Amino acid sequence: MEKSLNPVFSVSDFIAVANQTLEYAFPTVEIEGEVASFKVNQSKFVFFDIKDTGGSIGCFMTVWQMRVPIEDGMKVIISAVPKLTQWGKFSLTIKSIRPSGEGALKKSFELLKAKLDKEGLFAPERKRLLPRLPRHVAVISSTQAAGYVDFIKILNDRWGGIKVDVAHVQVQGSGAPDQIIKAIDYFNQQEQLPEVIVIVRGGGSADDLSTFNDELLVRAIAGSRVPTLLGVGHEIDESLSDMVADVRAATPSNAAQILVPDKQEIIRSVNNQIKALLPRILQIISQQKQIIRDNLMSAVNSVERSLNDQIWKINSLKNTLNQLNPEVILARGYALIRGKTSVGRVIEIETSKYIIGAEVKNVTEK
Amino acid sequence: MSQKNKSIQEKTDELSKLVSWFDSEDFSLELALDKFKQAEDLATEIEKDLSTLKNEINIVKQRFDSEN
Numbered sequence: 001m002e003k004s005l006n007p008v009f010s011v012s013d014f015i016a017v018a019n020q021t022l023e024y025a026f027p028t029v030e031i032e033g034e035v036a037s038f039k040v041n042q043s044k045f046v047f048f049d050i051k052d053t054g055g056s057i058g059c060f061m062t063v064w065q066m067r068v069p070i071e072d073g074m075k076v077i078i079s080a081v082p083k084l085t086q087w088g089k090f091s092l093t094i095k096s097i098r099p100s101g102e103g104a105l106k107k108s109f110e111l112l113k114a115k116l117d118k119e120g121l122f123a124p125e126r127k128r129l130l131p132r133l134p135r136h137v138a139v140i141s142s143t144q145a146a147g148y149v150d151f152i153k154i155l156n157d158r159w160g161g162i163k164v165d166v167a168h169v170q171v172q173g174s175g176a177p178d179q180i181i182k183a184i185d186y187f188n189q190q191e192q193l194p195e196v197i198v199i200v201r202g203g204g205s206a207d208d209l210s211t212f213n214d215e216l217l218v219r220a221i222a223g224s225r226v227p228t229l230l231g232v233g234h235e236i237d238e239s240l241s242d243m244v245a246d247v248r249a250a251t252p253s254n255a256a257q258i259l260v261p262d263k264q265e266i267i268r269s270v271n272n273q274i275k276a277l278l279p280r281i282l283q284i285i286s287q288q289k290q291i292i293r294d295n296l297m298s299a300v301n302s303v304e305r306s307l308n309d310q311i312w313k314i315n316s317l318k319n320t321l322n323q324l325n326p327e328v329i330l331a332r333g334y335a336l337i338r339g340k341t342s343v344g345r346v347i348e349i350e351t352s353k354y355i356i357g358a359e360v361k362n363v364t365e366k
Numbered sequence: 367m368s369q370k371n372k373s374i375q376e377k378t379d380e381l382s383k384l385v386s387w388f389d390s391e392d393f394s395l396e397l398a399l400d401k402f403k404q405a406e407d408l409a410t411e412i413e414k415d416l417s418t419l420k421n422e423i424n425i426v427k428q429r430f431d432s433e434n
Contacts, residue, residue, distance in 0.1 A: 043376055143425060159416075160419030164423045165426055166423060166425045179431060229432070266412070270381060270413065273381065274406055281395075284388075285395065314375055
């Protein structure tokens with residue numbers, strides 16, 4: 001019998017060699033397909049098949065790797081390591097999984113939204129206010145992204161004197177959620193905590209923005225000790241991270257507008273406050289003058305009244321005195337008699353016009 | 367605290383307090399001119415601070431990619 005040139009492997013050696021070959025050829029493979037036969041064992045291990053019309057491959061992962069809800073029929077893209085198991089079954093060990101296509105993204109979004117809502121993560125009472133004029137701000141973004149550039153430009157135009165610490169991270173792609181989470185943790189562990197953490201990213205496709213629907217990222221934002229402000233995408237893009245952040249901005253530029261006031265507006269307002277003071281002082285001076293005038297007028301009136309009273313009293317006394325004047329009594333026809341009224345005595349009679357000498361003829365008792 | 371070390375927030379709060387004094391029961395014409403001068407100086411200082419202060423932007427050295 002002719003000796004074969006092919007090597008003879010033991011079964012386990014062949015499995016090891018096959019896995020080495022696979023690892024060399026496909027260290028990591030990305031596959032798009034539909035989820036089927038999805039199940040979770042012992043709340044830890046996830047098994048499902050990824051399939052299309054032409055085939056199906058078994059997949060394995062742990063629940064902790066599942067960053068978004070997955071269910072049967074959902075279209076996904078997996079990043080996985082192909083492996084031949086010791087039982088000779090070919091499977092994919094998943095490193096990451098994300099929904100693919102609008103329908104799957106929406107479905108996953110709705111499932112996670114319902115779950116987090118049930119836990120109360122979006123409750124309005126959890127929302128914290130941002131400081132009015134922060135002095136120390138942390139920014140998480142890609143420093144090359146247009147959204148970051150817009151944010152910094154508007155921030156510098158509007159306000160100054162802020163210490164801005166920037167964590168440069170990926171803001172899209174499979175590594176983005178973990179990088180953003182690490183940056184959130186980093187800022188939360190600083191001895192001098194920033195007053196706000198701002199996460200910014202410009203617009204993008206639904207797939208690009210799906211980073212911000214990652215469950216662990218949403219939970220990291222919710223758990224941040226430092227209040228959070230999120231400015232991701234455009235006005236119409238709403239992610240679960242937006243919903244859980246303390247404040248949501250429509251865009252990165254809007255985040256800068258929310259974070260700080262416009263210094264030009266403050267300068268105008270300060271100057272207007274000062275301008276308004278002068279008319280206020282003049283108005284008060286005018287009011288004071290009016291009060292003094294009124295008081296003076298009232299004093300003059302009071303003195304005049306008192307004077308009139310006194311004049312009236314004097315006139316009244318004068319009249320009384322006048323009535324008592326003997327000349328006046330004589331003028332009314334009376335006469336004044338001087339001398340002893342005995343018969344034969346001469347008396348003096350004074351009228352208003354004459355002084356008469358007369359002799360008393362008789363005296364009779366009345 | 368000296369006026370120089372005060373933050374813009376503290377200065378604007380102080381200005382608001384000064385301005386509201388003019389509408390308060392404590393208002394007196396004798397003190398008004400002095401208070402007005404203080405408010406005017408503060409406003410000038412706030413405008414100067416706002417026009418000159420720059421933000422200090424630092425990119426943190428820590429790397430956040432998965433390998434670290």
